[in-house]
Amino acid sequence: xxxxxxxxxxAPICMLLAQPHLAAAAEEPLRIGLIVPLTGGxxxxxxxxxxxxxxxxxxxxxxxxxxxxxxxxxxxxAVPENxxxxxxxxxxxxxxxxxxxxxxxxxxxxxxxxxxxxxxPEIVMLAGTSIITERSPYIVRTSFTLAQSSVIIxxxxxxxxxxxxxxxxxxxxxxxxxxxxxxxxFLAGGGEIVDEVRVPLVNPxxxxxxxxxxxxxxxxxxxxxxxxxxxxxMKQFSERGLDKAGIRIIGPGDVMDDDLLNNMGDAALGxxxxxxxxxxHNSPKNxxxxxxxxxxxxxxxxxxxxxGYDGIHLIYQALxxxxxxSDGDMLVEAMKGMKWESPRGPIxxxxxxxxxxxxxxxxxxxxxxxxxxxxxxxxFEAVKDPGKTSK
Ligand code: PHB
Numbered sequence: 526x527x528x529x530x531x532x533x534x535x536a537p538i539c540m541l542l543a544q545p546h547l548a549a550a551a552e553e554p555l556r557i558g559l560i561v562p563l564t565g566g567x568x569x570x571x572x573x574x575x576x577x578x579x580x581x582x583x584x585x586x587x588x589x590x591x592x593x594x595x596x597x598x599x600x601x602x603a604v605p606e607n608x609x610x611x612x613x614x615x616x617x618x619x620x621x622x623x624x625x626x627x628x629x630x631x632x633x634x635x636x637x638x639x640x641x642x643x644x645x646p647e648i649v650m651l652a653g654t655s656i657i658t659e660r661s662p663y664i665v666r667t668s669f670t671l672a673q674s675s676v677i678i679x680x681x682x683x684x685x686x687x688x689x690x691x692x693x694x695x696x697x698x699x700x701x702x703x704x705x706x707x708x709x710x711f712l713a714g715g716g717e718i719v720d721e722v723r724v725p726l727v728n729p730x731x732x733x734x735x736x737x738x739x740x741x742x743x744x745x746x747x748x749x750x751x752x753x754x755x756x757x758x759m760k761q762f763s764e765r766g767l768d769k770a771g772i773r774i775i776g777p778g779d780v781m782d783d784d785l786l787n788n789m790g791d792a793a794l795g796x797x798x799x800x801x802x803x804x805x806h807n808s809p810k811n812x813x814x815x816x817x818x819x820x821x822x823x824x825x826x827x828x829x830x831x832x833g834y835d836g837i838h839l840i841y842q843a844l845x846x847x848x849x850x851s852d853g854d855m856l857v858e859a860m861k862g863m864k865w866e867s868p869r870g871p872i873x874x875x876x877x878x879x880x881x882x883x884x885x886x887x888x889x890x891x892x893x894x895x896x897x898x899x900x901x902x903x904x905f906e907a908v909k910d911p912g913k914t915s916k
Contacts, residue, residue, distance in 0.1 A: 554593040555851045557840065558615035560608055560636070561626040563600035566727060569753045570628045570829045571600065573784055574650050576822050577833030578625075581841075584817065589841050590849035597621065603628050605635035612636040616643045622851040623648060625836055629726070629751065630654040630698045637661040645853040646843075646860070650836040651752070651829055654698040655912025658880045663853060665860045665879045667839055667872075668832035669801045671699045671749065672912030674777035675706035677885050677905055678799040682745065682775055683714020690716060690775070691743040693734060695750050696723035702912060703749035703777055711747075719743050726751070731758055735765040739772065748776040752829045756785040763792035773797070778899065781890060784827035787897050794897070796890040801883050802828040802869040803899040814868035826868075835867045839874070871907070880910045 559578060561571035575598050587594050597619055601607040608627070615621045616639060624640060625648035627633035633652040637660035640647035649657055649666040658664045682690065690711060694700035700723065708718060720741045722734040729750070738746055746767065750758050758780060762768065774780065774793075778800025786793060804815050804825050814834065818826040826834075839860055844851065846859040861876035872883040885908045888899035 554595045555623070555844065556595045556597060556615075556619055556621040558612065558619065558621040558624045559596050559598045559626045560601050560611050560615070560624060560632070561598065562603035562628040562632075563598075565602040565604075567603040567628045567751065567753045569784060570651060570751070571603075571626075573752075573827060573829040574626055574628070574833035576818070577826065577830040578837045580818055580821055581834050581837045583821070585841060589844045590847070592844060592849045592851065594841075601628075601632055603632060605629075605631040608632040609635040609639065612639045616645065621645070622853070623840060623856070625840070626650055626833075627652045630657060633657050633664070634660055637664060640664065643853070646840075646856050648836045648840060650832040652699070654702055655910055656698070656914070658878055659914070662879075663857055665839065665857060665874060666881050667836040669828070669881060669883065670910040670912050671702040671777055672706040672910055673883070673908050674799040674801070674885050675703045675749075676710050676911050677887065677908070678747075678775055678777065678797070679707040679710025680714060681797070681799065681887055681903075682747075683711050683716045687744045687775070688716060689719045689743045690745050690747050691720040691722070691738045691741050692718060692747040693722045693724060693731070693738065693750075694748070695726050695729065695754070697726050699751065700749050706912065707747055724750075729754065729757075731761040732765060735761055735767060739765060739767050739770055742770075743772060745773045745775045748774055748780045750780050752779050752782045752784070752827065755780040755782050756788060759789040759793055763790060768792040778802075778828060778888065781888075781899055782827040782829065783825050783899065784829065786827075786890070786899065787825065789897065793890045794892065797887065798899065799885050799887050800828060800899070801885055802831045803886065803888050803901055805893065805898040805900055806869060806886070807901075808868070808870065810866055811868040828869075831867060831869050835865075835869075835872065838865065838867075839863060873907075875909055878910065878913055880913070882907050882909050884908065
């Protein structure tokens with residue numbers, strides 16, 4: 526009697542275990558938590574990241590090495606406490622195997638201990654402070670570092686007749702990197718800094734500082750504001766007449782994001798920046814990317830979109846290499862040293878630092894067929910992050 530009862534209870538369990546799809550973890554979807562700012566001052570950058578991932582998946586399908594890819598998009602509003610809470614929920618409740626996105630440095634840093642603890646990759650698609658990749662062995666970056674472009678524009682300015690520079694940088698980690706690395710090269714090249722202004726990240730009002738800078742009469746204003754803020758900055762720059770006063774803008778390319786550039790007006794003409802991507806980059810790969818992005822979203826992709834597009838590509842390629850195995854250590858190992866052609870040009874992941882190695886281009890804003898573009902005129906090949914402390 527008792528044995529019969531037991532047999533009846535056990536039978537359905539045995540049947541369940543016998544079903545192959547329940548046993549084979551490799552066939553389960555791989556969930557990616559894409560944490561980006563979709564509200565607040567950085568919203569346009571989160572939109573670019575989400576768009577780029579969507580575009581890539583529409584071009585490459587949603588199955589890799591037998592694994593279905595599911596992207597869960599979450600808005601952190603670029604508030605690091607939100608990032609941390611969301612990352613925790615995604616890892617614990619949604620069982621994501623990868624976290625990605627990260628519109629600002631504090632967000633990328635807030636998630637780092639969680640990636641380490643859960644042993645899952647954290648793919649940084651935008652944030653650009655050098656130290657980020659040192660905060661977890663699971664962080665891999667597909668964007669850039671501010672140091673990469675700031676040293677190049679610092680040398681360029683000193684060698685191209687710019688003697689007196691005022692600086693305006695956003696007062697947080699990437700702005701401090703941008704300032705430090707620019708200054709080191711520009712001062713070494715014989716330049717002089719006549720004023721240094723730092724503006725807050727949230728709701729910056731540039732106007733009072735711009736008046737002060739106008740009065741200081743520098744040859745150029747070195748600017749770092751994070752992607753998404755360039756339009757507002759340029760509006761205030763031209764309203765205060767700094768362009769008419771002959772003060773040119775130089776900097777890392779964030780301020781001239783292609784996403785916003787064409788609406789900045791002629792005050793942007795002649796701006797020289799160093800950066801890793803221009804929508805005008807002359808390659809078949811980029812032309813196809815710009816056309817496909819424009820077709821899908823009705824706008825021009827900027828450097829932020831490229832970081833997202835390459836970030837999801839990196840995940841796809843790593844998963845192919847592991848044959849669909851999403852073990853975090855295996856995926857990060859597979860990502861190390863990976864090389865491919867991005868819309869920005871050739872790129873790779875430095876196997877020692879897990880940071881991106883890429884060309885940095887010097888570009889000048891010009892009108893091409895009636896539209897404003899960052900036209901590249903010099904290339905520095907395969908630039909590693911000069912800002913690493915441990916390497
Ligand atoms: C950052 O917070 O690290 C960051 C964000 C946007 C940029 C550059 C850096 O354009």
